[in-house]
Amino acid sequence: MDGGLPMPVRTHDRVTTVGLILEIAAGLRKTINPAIEKELGLGSRDLEVLIRLVRSPGKRLRLSDLAAQAALTPSGLTRAIDRLAALNLVDRQGCQNDRRGTYAALTRRGRQQMRRVMRIHESQLDDLFDELLDPGEEQLVTDALRRLRDRVSPDAAAVAAPCLPSKPPTHDEGSPIRA
Amino acid sequence: MDGGLPMPVRTHDRVTTVGLILEIAAGLRKTINPAIEKELGLGSRDLEVLIRLVRSPGKRLRLSDLAAQAALTPSGLTRAIDRLAALNLVDRQGCQNDRRGTYAALTRRGRQQMRRVMRIHESQLDDLFDELLDPGEEQLVTDALRRLRDRVSPDAAAVAAPCLPSKPPTHDEGSPIRA
DNA sequence: AAGAGATAGTTGCATACGCAAGGAGTGGCG
DNA sequence: CGCCACTCCTTGCGTATGCAACTATCTCTT
Numbered sequence: 001m002d003g004g005l006p007m008p009v010r011t012h013d014r015v016t017t018v019g020l021i022l023e024i025a026a027g028l029r030k031t032i033n034p035a036i037e038k039e040l041g042l043g044s045r046d047l048e049v050l051i052r053l054v055r056s057p058g059k060r061l062r063l064s065d066l067a068a069q070a071a072l073t074p075s076g077l078t079r080a081i082d083r084l085a086a087l088n089l090v091d092r093q094g095c096q097n098d099r100r101g102t103y104a105a106l107t108r109r110g111r112q113q114m115r116r117v118m119r120i121h122e123s124q125l126d127d128l129f130d131e132l133l134d135p136g137e138e139q140l141v142t143d144a145l146r147r148l149r150d151r152v153s154p155d156a157a158a159v160a161a162p163c164l165p166s167k168p169p170t171h172d173e174g175s176p177i178r179a
Numbered sequence: 180m181d182g183g184l185p186m187p188v189r190t191h192d193r194v195t196t197v198g199l200i201l202e203i204a205a206g207l208r209k210t211i212n213p214a215i216e217k218e219l220g221l222g223s224r225d226l227e228v229l230i231r232l233v234r235s236p237g238k239r240l241r242l243s244d245l246a247a248q249a250a251l252t253p254s255g256l257t258r259a260i261d262r263l264a265a266l267n268l269v270d271r272q273g274c275q276n277d278r279r280g281t282y283a284a285l286t287r288r289g290r291q292q293m294r295r296v297m298r299i300h301e302s303q304l305d306d307l308f309d310e311l312l313d314p315g316e317e318q319l320v321t322d323a324l325r326r327l328r329d330r331v332s333p334d335a336a337a338v339a340a341p342c343l344p345s346k347p348p349t350h351d352e353g354s355p356i357r358a
Numbered sequence: 359a360a361g362a363g364a365t366a367g368t369t370g371c372a373t374a375c376g377c378a379a380g381g382a383g384t385g386g387c388g
Numbered sequence: 389c390g391c392c393a394c395t396c397c398t399t400g401c402g403t404a405t406g407c408a409a410c411t412a413t414c415t416c417t418t
Binding site for chain 1: 405408
């Protein structure tokens with residue numbers, strides 16, 4: 001597509017780079033997620049929330065941490081968890097030593113579904129990246145992206161574990177839905 | 180998380196990378212834009228639309244192209260242009276040789292505002308990237324991002340042949356600008 | 359021990375977005 | 389020449405999200 005050499009070397013244009021990142025984010029959302037989302041019957045960004053959860057220790061996360069990671073406001077996250085809880089994929093668990101706090105935790109069904117989903121998701125991503133980046137490059141890009149993330153979205157980086165899960169972790173299932 | 184030590188090649192974790200990209204996109208939206216958006220009185224992603232426009236030849240773009248670039252559906256873009264037109268930043272122009280098509284074009288006021296806005300925007304971005312990436316790295320990252328974009332969001336990359344806005348219907352004028 | 363201030367999460371309201379249907383225009387093909 | 393399929397944009401409707409206000413809880417200060 002780049003014909004000959006319209007530009008001497010190339011744009012040292014950061015506006016373009018930002019545009020690329022936004023396009024990629026949108027493209028990923030629209031390329032990777034929808035099949036799985038439709039299948040599970042969940043909404044737009046709910047799968048992102050689930051992925052954050054399944055990759056967290058104990059498959060659970062404080063709502064505020066989850067909100068930061070998923071780039072949602074507290075209110076947006078509350079609604080998302082409501083939706084996921086209605087599907088029995090997630091439930092809310094109180095936090096022993098800080099009764100303000102609430103954990104969102106994958107239910108047993110949620111963990112089952114996500115095991116399957118993550119296999120698909122990871123293989124899709126492997127196909128994508130294997131084809132596009134060679135290993136050294138990928139490492140470098142990831143490092144750069146991490147630095148960028150730490151700068152523009154520091155809250156998402158902070159993996160707080162301030163409130164300890166003093167409750168026996170994952171007493172799962174049964175009839176967990178509680179609002 | 181990582182100390183700071185040069186890890187061998189650890190991250191074969193593409194899920195993390197995708198997460199980083201999504202966090203960065205959200206972080207950029209929430210870090211860079213809001214000040215300007217509030218000041219101009221525009222909504223969430225309207226500034227992105229304006230930036231796409233000001234960087235296009237003739238400061239105008241077909242609505243469908245703009246939609247692809249901004250990762251909006253046609254309907255979303257229609258509303259966005261409505262908002263921007265109500266602020267006299269953009270107007271709609273018909274296309275001579277295809278009367279289905281419509282251009283969104285920056286108004287004079289829009290161009291004035293965007294000259295100012297882009298100075299701010301670019302300097303913010305320069306501060307950010309100068310600090311975070313060294314030149315060779317930035318080059319490599321941008322290339323990788325472009326490949327990724329071409330793969331997950333090909334429509335955003337495609338630049339439609341400009342149909343002449345108000346001149347003889349024959350050949351086109353500007354060079355296709357590449358993101 | 360009490361109160362000020364901060365933090366966690368939920369709710370009401372306004373808005374932006376996507377999806378699907380609709381109307382206008384173009385191009386091909388018999 | 390006229391029909392049909394396709395593209396471009398707009399509109400109606402449902403939903404997701406952010407903001408601001410509110411409650412509950414924790415923490416720090418006095």
